[in-house]
Amino acid sequence: MTRVGTELELSVDDVAHGGWCVGRHDDQVVFVRHALPGERVRVRITERTSRFLRGEAVEVLTASPDRVEAPCPFAGPGKCGGCDWQHASLDAQRRIKAKVVADQLHRIAGIDREVVVEELPGHPDGLGWRTRVRFAVDRDGRPGLRRHRSHDIEPVDECLIAHPGVTELGVTDAVWKDVRDVEAVASASCADRAVVVTPTGSKLGPLPELKASSAVLRRFKGGRVQSVRGRRGVRETVAGHEYRVSAGGFWQVHPAAGEVLTEAVMDALAPKPGETALDLYCGAGLFTRPLAEAVGPQGRAMGVESGAEAVRDARYNLRDLEQARIEQGDVAAQMREWADVRADVVVLDPPRAGGGAEVVRLLAGTRPRAVAYVSCDPATLARDLAAFDGQGYALADLRAFDAFPMTHHVEMLAVLVKRGTSK
Numbered sequence: 001m002t003r004v005g006t007e008l009e010l011s012v013d014d015v016a017h018g019g020w021c022v023g024r025h026d027d028q029v030v031f032v033r034h035a036l037p038g039e040r041v042r043v044r045i046t047e048r049t050s051r052f053l054r055g056e057a058v059e060v061l062t063a064s065p066d067r068v069e070a071p072c073p074f075a076g077p078g079k080c081g082g083c084d085w086q087h088a089s090l091d092a093q094r095r096i097k098a099k100v101v102a103d104q105l106h107r108i109a110g111i112d113r114e115v116v117v118e119e120l121p122g123h124p125d126g127l128g129w130r131t132r133v134r135f136a137v138d139r140d141g142r143p144g145l146r147r148h149r150s151h152d153i154e155p156v157d158e159c160l161i162a163h164p165g166v167t168e169l170g171v172t173d174a175v176w177k178d179v180r181d182v183e184a185v186a187s188a189s190c191a192d193r194a195v196v197v198t199p200t201g202s203k204l205g206p207l208p209e210l211k212a213s214s215a216v217l218r219r220f221k222g223g224r225v226q227s228v229r230g231r232r233g234v235r236e237t238v239a240g241h242e243y244r245v246s247a248g249g250f251w252q253v254h255p256a257a258g259e260v261l262t263e264a265v266m267d268a269l270a271p272k273p274g275e276t277a278l279d280l281y282c283g284a285g286l287f288t289r290p291l292a293e294a295v296g297p298q299g300r301a302m303g304v305e306s307g308a309e310a311v312r313d314a315r316y317n318l319r320d321l322e323q324a325r326i327e328q329g330d331v332a333a334q335m336r337e338w339a340d341v342r343a344d345v346v347v348l349d350p351p352r353a354g355g356g357a358e359v360v361r362l363l364a365g366t367r368p369r370a371v372a373y374v375s376c377d378p379a380t381l382a383r384d385l386a387a388f389d390g391q392g393y394a395l396a397d398l399r400a401f402d403a404f405p406m407t408h409h410v411e412m413l414a415v416l417v418k419r420g421t422s423k
Contacts, residue, residue: 002028002053004045009061011040015096017104017379019084019408025053032057033148034077036064036088037096044077047149054149066092071127072160074145080156081148083406090126094119094402097410101378101400108382109389117400117410120256126405131163132253134183141175143182161406163255169193170211178205183219185234185247188255192234194247196225204228217247225309233313238262238286243317245284246309254403257411258286264399265347265372268415271295275344278366279303280331280359285314285324287347287374292324299323302341304334331355335362343368354380357387364391371416376409385414394419 002008002025012021012035020031023043035041035057042059056077060067070076070086085093094117105111123129135143136153144155157172165186176182176197183196193214197207204218215230225232225248233246238258245251252258265287271277271294279288282303292301301318303326305311311328318324327334331350343366348355354377355363363371371393375381385395393416403411 002026002045002048004048006045007042007058008045009040009042011038011062012057013037015100017100017408020054021057028053030055033084034058034087035060036066036092038062038064039067064088064092071125074154074156079147080145080154081150082145082159083161084408086406090119090124090402090405093126093405097402097408098400100408101410101412104378104382105385105398108379109386111382111385111395113395113398115398115400117402119402120254120260122256123254123405127160128162128164129255129405130159130161130253131166131186131188131255132183132251133159133162133166134181135171136181137176137179141177141179143172143174143176163188165191165193165212168212169195169214171195174208174210176208178203179207183248187234187236188258189237189242190235192231194230194234196248197228215247219248223248223307232309239290241289241317243284243286243289244313246313249307249310249313250283252286252403252411257401257403260401261374261411261413262286262290264413265374266290266294268372268397268413269345269347269370271299271345274298276300276342277302278341278343278346278363278368280335280346280348280355280363281305281350282314282326282347283307283310283349285317285326287349287372288314288324288326289318289321291345291347292318292321295323297323300325302338303327304329304331306330332358332362335359335366339365341366345369346371347374348372349374350380352377352380354384356384360384360387361391364388364393367418369418369421370396373414373416375412375414376403378410378412381412381414385416388416392419393417 010023012023014022021035029052040062041057043055047054074080075086098115144153185194198219216228273296277291288303397415
């Protein structure tokens with residue numbers, strides 16, 4: 001029996017979803033981090049299940065030509081779990097992500113499609129892009145990042161993928177007493193900065209001085225945040241429009257993602273004046289606003305979002321468009337209320353868990369001519385594409401974007417149309 005802590009040599013010849021490479025030892029599958037396809041490595045086993053092993057490559061015996069030196073000193077076996085592919089060239093990272101997406105589509109949805117992961121502009125070295133970083137805080141008040149599949153914290157003095165505005169706050173230089181975590185937020189469009197602090201107890205004590213001016217918010221149990229000092233969030237600009245985004249809410253973390261995805265979604269759907277557009281899981285209204293402008297005063301743009309802060313943001317961001325309407329609540333429940341709605345185009349942008357079979361069924365019941373499904377998880381996307389197929393909707397187009405360099409994450413846009421029609 002191969003025990004946790006055992007070291008063994010093996011060759012890895014494939015990749016799997018989640019930042020893993022795949023090898024075999026005595027006919028048992030081994031998922032390996034910090035390796036690349038084609039390499040022979042020494043692996044330390046970190047986890048054993050009845051079906052497979054997990055481990056980390058602690059020594060590279062035969063290196064892939066795609067291997068590079070990780071730019072961050074905190075990347076590697078037993079260290080920070082945030083970046084999965086710093087040891088691979090950026091071209092190799094995108095090829096790996098493309099293969100993972102294609103494999104998930106084939107395995108889960110029976111879809112065979114060539115995938116290309118597109119580079120987003122502005123960060124050719126793959127660093128300095130992440131505009132929201134949540135730092136965990138250890139018992140001594142030192143901020144850091146969690147190790148892979150662990151609650152243990154790796155103290156860091158700098159996160160290299162963090163946006164310069166995040167780094168300028170100096171979160172990692174401060175001591176955070178009686179704080180569980182600190183989320184640092186920087187606008188990609190202006191000088192707005194914010195920190196969201198989660199205390200360990202019921203009270204928020206004195207906080208350290210930061211190097212850059214910022215708003216301060218407190219996060220309560222359940223995720224609600226309250227302003228302690230300064231504005232509630234940050235301002236972001238996409239396609240010439242300014243959006244207010246709560247500091248603790250969702251927004252694309254790559255500075256170019258909002259612009260690129262908005263253009264891709266609008267090109268895919270081509271909404272027309274007078275049409276009805278739905279935006280499910282609409283967040284702060286990133287897609288709802290251009291949809292509302294496209295359908296015009298004679299049309300309707302209806303968004304659904306469960307988070308109270310995001311709903312407030314979306315309503316504020318759409319306040320000048322009478323044809324726009326935002327409902328707060330569960331998407332499936334709202335779609336049941338809208339059983340008699342006939343939509344022309346739909347944007348579906350769910351969290352990593354995906355929409356699910358019920359949402360897909362209810363969405364299909366509105367009989368849209370086109371659906372733009374934005375996803376950051378190829379497995380749940382593939383599952384939902386299979387559900388769409390069962391409702392008579394076929395995949396017409398798929399694009400993938402490297403919105404999370406150095407990590408295994410990838411942003412995708414799937415365009416679906418009623419079977420028998422063209423996009």
